[in-house]
Amino acid sequence: MSSDDRFYAFIVARTSRSSSRVRRISLHKRWVKACLYAIAVLMGVAAYGIYGLTQQAIHLRVAEENERLRAENEKQRQQLNTLNQRVDAVENVTRRLAETAGVEREQQAVQRGAGGPELPFDVAGAIEYRTKHIEQDLRTYEAVLRARAMTPSIWPVSGELTDGFGGRSNPFGGGSFEFHTGQDIATLWGTPVSAAATGKVIFAGWQNGYGQIVIVDHGGGLTTRYGHLSHVDVVEGQKVARGEMLGRVGSTGRSTGPHLHYEVRINDEPVNPKQYLPHNTD
Numbered sequence: 001m002s003s004d005d006r007f008y009a010f011i012v013a014r015t016s017r018s019s020s021r022v023r024r025i026s027l028h029k030r031w032v033k034a035c036l037y038a039i040a041v042l043m044g045v046a047a048y049g050i051y052g053l054t055q056q057a058i059h060l061r062v063a064e065e066n067e068r069l070r071a072e073n074e075k076q077r078q079q080l081n082t083l084n085q086r087v088d089a090v091e092n093v094t095r096r097l098a099e100t101a102g103v104e105r106e107q108q109a110v111q112r113g114a115g116g117p118e119l120p121f122d123v124a125g126a127i128e129y130r131t132k133h134i135e136q137d138l139r140t141y142e143a144v145l146r147a148r149a150m151t152p153s154i155w156p157v158s159g160e161l162t163d164g165f166g167g168r169s170n171p172f173g174g175g176s177f178e179f180h181t182g183q184d185i186a187t188l189w190g191t192p193v194s195a196a197a198t199g200k201v202i203f204a205g206w207q208n209g210y211g212q213i214v215i216v217d218h219g220g221g222l223t224t225r226y227g228h229l230s231h232v233d234v235v236e237g238q239k240v241a242r243g244e245m246l247g248r249v250g251s252t253g254r255s256t257g258p259h260l261h262y263e264v265r266i267n268d269e270p271v272n273p274k275q276y277l278p279h280n281t282d
Contacts, residue, residue: 149242150218152196152276156226157249157260159187165272171256181270182225182263189258191249193226195240196262196276204232210261211253214246223268227261228252 163171163184170176199218207213210227214234217223230250234240251258264273 146198149198150220151222152218152224152264152273153278154194154196154243155185155277156193156196156224156246156262157185157187157191159185159191159259162186162259165270165274172254182227182261183273184259184261186257186259187249189230189249189251191260192245193229193247193249193260194243195246196224196242196264198242199224199240201234201236201238201240201246204234204236204238207253209254211255212247212250213253216240216246221267223265225261225263225265227263228255228259230258 161183163180165180165183167177168180170178193214195216197216197218199216201214202217202223203213203215205212207227210225212229212232213225213227214229214232215223215225226246228250229247229252232247234246240246249258249260255261262273264271264276
């Protein structure tokens with residue numbers, strides 16, 4: 001006799017005081033095993049899905065953290081680039097300032113010492129600190145540059161220094177003496193004449209004795225004059241920068257030959273131009 005592979009379950013469907021009815025339900029073992037297998041598979045799939053979702057969440061968190069770190073690195077790189085640009089700007093200003101002052105900066109080959117307490121290094125804080133001080137230096141340098149640019153500091157032309165400021169013999173003869181209000185610089189006819197400093201043209205035309213002349217106001221009562229010009233290239237009211245062309249050398253007015261009569265005046269009183277100029281005309 002074959003063994004019975006079925007499971008039996010007895011279920012009381014309905015009972016009363018007088019009678020009861022019992023229904024017997026049987027399930028084959030193979031169906032039970034199949035159901036248990038299916039449940040196990042479903043639980044495995046669910047567990048694998050939960051594991052996959054967990055790994056995906058971890059991956060997303062790592063990706064977000066990497067993206068945040070990349071953004072911070074890019075921000076620091078941009079800050080460093082900005083700092084380098086500001087350093088370059090300061091160097092350009094100091095170089096222009098040195099040129100304005102007519103001084104060449106020499107680099108000395110010396111060994112520089114270093115030391116001090118060891119402190120934690122914060123890149124962002126260091127950048128902010130250096131940027132703040134560099135900007136302060138930049139504003140200082142620019143202010144100095146503007147001030148120096150408004151002060152005559154170059155010869156308007158290169159040439160031979162002839163009659164200087166003060167008393168001199170009358171160049172037209174006669175044995176008399178006269179007071180010379182500027183510095184004469186002899187050079188070739190048509191040589192360009194440059195503004196000795198930044199300012200505004202307040203006169204451009206003819207004046208007795210000077211011939212064709214340009215007068216530039218540099219502010220603070222300081223003016224410069226460029227006389228005996230053969231040609232004037234600026235007009236009244238025009239703003240000019242240091243080194244900008246004003247006209248060309250000539251011999252107009254009271255002159256014995258091509259040269260530039262150069263004057264510096266303070267509150268319309270002539271002073272010796274040499275105190276504002278380098279020691280040479282090159």
